[in-house]
Every structure is written in structure tokens, then in C-alpha cells.
Amino acid sequence: MTPEEYIDLYQKYIAGESTEDERNALFAYKDSFQMQDSTSLADQKKLRGKIYKNILHTLSSTRTVTRIPWWGRYAATVALILSIGIYFYVRDTDKGQPVAVLQGKSESMTPGLIDSSTVTLTLSNGAAVALDGADNGLLSANGVTGIKKLNQNEIQYDESKNIAFGVPATNKLYVPKGGQYRLTLADGTKVWLNANSTLSYPLAFKGLNRTVELSGEAYFEVAKNEKMPFVVTTKSATVQVLGTHFNISAYSDDNVEKTTLIEGLVKVLRNDKELILSPGEQSVVRHGQSDILLKKVDIRQALAWKDGLFVFKDNTLDEVMKQIARWYDMEVEYRGTPKENLIGGLYSKSKGLDELLKGLELTGVYKFKIEGRRIIVMD
Numbered sequence: 001m002t003p004e005e006y007i008d009l010y011q012k013y014i015a016g017e018s019t020e021d022e023r024n025a026l027f028a029y030k031d032s033f034q035m036q037d038s039t040s041l042a043d044q045k046k047l048r049g050k051i052y053k054n055i056l057h058t059l060s061s062t063r064t065v066t067r068i069p070w071w072g073r074y075a076a077t078v079a080l081i082l083s084i085g086i087y088f089y090v091r092d093t094d095k096g097q098p099v100a101v102l103q104g105k106s107e108s109m110t111p112g113l114i115d116s117s118t119v120t121l122t123l124s125n126g127a128a129v130a131l132d133g134a135d136n137g138l139l140s141a142n143g144v145t146g147i148k149k150l151n152q153n154e155i156q157y158d159e160s161k162n163i164a165f166g167v168p169a170t171n172k173l174y175v176p177k178g179g180q181y182r183l184t185l186a187d188g189t190k191v192w193l194n195a196n197s198t199l200s201y202p203l204a205f206k207g208l209n210r211t212v213e214l215s216g217e218a219y220f221e222v223a224k225n226e227k228m229p230f231v232v233t234t235k236s237a238t239v240q241v242l243g244t245h246f247n248i249s250a251y252s253d254d255n256v257e258k259t260t261l262i263e264g265l266v267k268v269l270r271n272d273k274e275l276i277l278s279p280g281e282q283s284v285v286r287h288g289q290s291d292i293l294l295k296k297v298d299i300r301q302a303l304a305w306k307d308g309l310f311v312f313k314d315n316t317l318d319e320v321m322k323q324i325a326r327w328y329d330m331e332v333e334y335r336g337t338p339k340e341n342l343i344g345g346l347y348s349k350s351k352g353l354d355e356l357l358k359g360l361e362l363t364g365v366y367k368f369k370i371e372g373r374r375i376i377v378m379d
Contacts, residue, residue, distance in 0.1 A: 119181050121147075121155070124169030124203070131155065131181075147171075147203075159186040159204050172200045175216070177329035180306075185212075188223035189230065192306050195326040196251070217249040219306050222264075237285045237292070238269045246277075247302050253322065257285045260302040268292055308349050310356075314342040317366065321377065328353045329373070336379030341365055 118132040121139070129139060131149065139147040139155070146158040155173075175181045175193045182192050186204045193199055197216025211231040222230045224243025232239040234250035236257050244264025250257040259268050261277040268275045268283040275283050275292045282302070284293040304311035310327075312320055320343050321332045327349055347356050357368040357375070369376040 119176065119179055120174045122172040122174070124171060153180065154182040154184075156184040157186040157203060169203050170200055171203060172198060174198045177326050185210075185223075187225065187228075187230075190221040192219040194218065194305050214248055214250055216251055217247070217305070219245075219247045219303060221245045236270060236287055237283075240267045240269065241265070247306075249302075251322070251326075255287055257287075258302075259283045260297055260299060262299050262303070305349075310345070310347040310349055312343050312345045314344055317341065317343060317377070320360075321375070324353070324356065325375065330370075331374045332377060333374055334377045336377075338377060338379065339365055 118130040121129040121131055123129065132152070134149055136149050136151060139149055148156045148158060150156055173181065173183060173193065175195060175197050177196045179195055180193065182190065183199075184190050185201055187210055189210070191199060194217035197214070197218060199212060199214055199216075199218060201212040205228060208228065209231045210225070210228050211233065213233045215235065220230075220232070220241075222241050222243050222245070226242055230241045230243070232248060234248065234257055235252060236250070237259070239246070239248060239259055241264065244266055245262040246264075246266050247260045247262065248258070249260075259266065259277065260282040261279050263279055266277050268277065268285070270285055270292050271290050273290060273292050275294060277283055277294075280296060280299055282295050282297040284295060285291075286293075298313075301311050301313055305323075310323060312323075317338045324330070325332050330353070343360070345359070347359070353375075354370070357370075360366050361368060367378045369378065
């Protein structure tokens with residue numbers, strides 16, 4: 001695949017116009033794509049220089065702090081940078097002056113510092129199954145529903161294999177830092193769990209609602225059942241649906257919970273307040289506050305984690321470091337007072353932590369040091 005073909009694919013994806021086959025091709029190449037052998041080093045250097053100038057020109061023409069439609073405007077630029085390097089910008093919250101950094105791919109790629117922590121399935125009897133070490137196939141009948149491991153990163157519940165009836169038992173799936181996992185619930189609902197997340201759910205749904213409990217982040221594709229609404233409860237809110245696609249971010253160490261609607265309709269409830277979302281809208285619930293805020297968002301940014309990408313768009317350093325810590329299974333320590341800049345950028349989650357931190361350092365705003373399982377942020 002040529003660079004031009006790759007860029008065309010990415011532009012179609014950003015515009016929401018790509019087919020399933022084109023999306024599969026795009027993500028199949030996102031980590032391994034290289035410039036063709038016929039592309040000389042001089043041509044590559046010239047191309048990188050052109051990209052860098054385009055970034056600086058576009059950023060320097062934007063002086064506001066909060067509105068940067070970079071995701072669409074930089075489609076071609078970002079697509080190529082995914083392959084030949086990383087892209088970050090840092091924006092001064094007072095002056096609004098952006099600094100862009102384009103870093104070429106390093107000679108030796110350092111793997112992510114991910115522990116061998118296992119994804120754990122806790123059964124209703126309290127027994128814990130380490131899924132990373134389990135063979136594919138039937139894991140447990142557990143009295144109600146068959147549980148089948150499909151591959152290294154996915155399990156499926158099959159309600160047709162019912163053995164007993166009565167009060168539905170509850171299972172809990174925990175995905176540690178550095179991991180992602182998929183499961184299909186007994187009703188056919190598909191769930192993608194992000195790193196450091198837990199989902200509790202019944203083996204079989206009975207009663208008036210299909211209720212699950214989430215801590216962390218998950219993307220849901222809910223099987224339609226008008227007679228039995230699907231309900232997700234978090235620490236601060238409740239989301240009700242009949243059949244739809246949506247993403248919930250509800251980490252306990254974040255100050256907000258966000259529900260982003262991809263398709264259909266959802267109702268978000270908090271105390272005595274409720275809000276109906278339409279596709280492309282996001283509800284924001286702040287811990288300690290009763291209001292539910294509504295905002296328009298780019299759904300591709302909300303789902304970037306599911307596609308193996310870090311996508312930052314005017315995020316604070318704390319928000320960025322929390323995502324990094326969850327994926328690379330690290331702790332973060334701040335020495336000094338972090339500068340109040342806003343960070344934007346794009347980075348493949350399959351690449352190394354050291355390269356990511358070096359890219360952030362090239363902005364000239366932050367410095368980092370790794371000590372064991374800890375990232376030290378220095379002023």
C-alpha cells in the first residue's frame with residue numbers, strides 16, 4: 001500500500017464514509033505501514049518537512065483555546081504520522097500559542113511496559129478464572145449459562161445451554177491495566193472493556209430490566225429487546241436503553257463520567273434529573289454535582305481506545321497521564337507543579353511508552369523519567 005492510498009483510506013474513515021473492508025485494511029496497516037522501498041531517504045525527509053510546515057501553519061492560524069477542529073483538518077497529516085512517527089501539540093492556556101512536534105520513527109521500538117496481569121472472571125460461587133491462561137472452549141456451566149472462551153481476548157455467554165433456572169447468578173469480569181477484552185452477554189449484547197475496568201452482570205437476564213454495573217470504560221452494542229430495557233449503572237449515574245451503541249467512561253479516579261451515544265437513543269439519569277441523548281451527543285456528570293451536562297462530540301475520538309489509539313484533543317496533562325498509566329500499567333508521580341497547558345496528539349497504543357514520553361518532551365514543556373513502575377513528571 002502506498003502512502004497516498006493509506007492517506008485516502010484514513011480521510012474516508014475520518015469523514016465516516018469508509019466501508020467495512022476499507023476500515024479493516026486501514027487498521028491492519030496502522031502499525032506495520034512503511035514507506036515503499038522506492039521512496040528515497042531524501043524524499044521521505046522532504047515529505048516530513050512538508051507535513052511539519054503544514055502543522056505549524058494550521059496551528060499558528062488558530063488563536064483560540066477551546067475550538068480546534070484538527071481531527072478533520074489534519075486527516076491526511078495524521079494518517080501519515082501514524083506510520084512514520086508521532087504527533088503532539090501543546091497549547092498555552094493563557095496565550096493560546098501552540099507548539100507542534102513531529103517525531104520520526106525511532107530506530108528501535110521499545111515495547112510497552114505491560115505486566116503479565118491476567119484478565120479475571122469471577123464466578124457466582126466466588127471462584128476466579130484467569131482467562132489469559134484458560135484454553136478456548138467451554139469454561140463453566142455454573143448452573144445457568146454456558147461460558148465459552150472464543151479466543152485470547154473474548155468470551156461468550158450462551159443462554160441456550162441453560163442447565164438450571166431460578167435467581168440469575170452474577171459474574172464479574174475484570175480487565176487490568178494494559179489490557180482490553182470483549183464479551184457477549186447472554187442476550188447477545190456485545191461489550192468491549194477498556195483497561196482497568198470491571199463489569200458485573202447476570203449469567204441470564206430475567207425480570208423487567210437487563211441490568212449490568214460498570215466501573216471503568218466500556219463500549220456497548222446492545223441487543224434490542226423492547227420488553228426488557230438494558231440498564232448500565234455506574235458510581236454516579238444510570239443509563240437506560242432498548243437497543244443501541246454507546247460508550248461509557250466512568251473511572252473512579254476521574255472527576256467526570258461520560259456517556260457518548262453512537263447510534264439509537266439513551267436516557268441518562270442522575271438523582272431526579274434525566275437527559276435524552278441523540279447520536280453524536282455526550283452527557284457529562286461531574287462527581288459531587290447533580291447536573292447532567294450535554295455536549296456535541298466527535299464519536300471517533302470517544303472510540304479511539306477501541307481501535308488501538310490514543311487520541312488527545314485539548315486534554316490536561318493529568319487527563320493524558322491517567323490514560324497512559326492505565327494502558328502501560330504504571331503509576332504517575334508529579335514533582336513540582338505541572339504547567340497548565342492543553343495537549344493534543346495521536347499515538348498508536350501498540351508502540352512503546354518511552355517513545356510516547358519522548359514525543360511529549362519534544363514540545364519543550366514537560367520532562368519525564370521512568371523509575372520502575374512509576375512515571376515521574378518533572379517541571
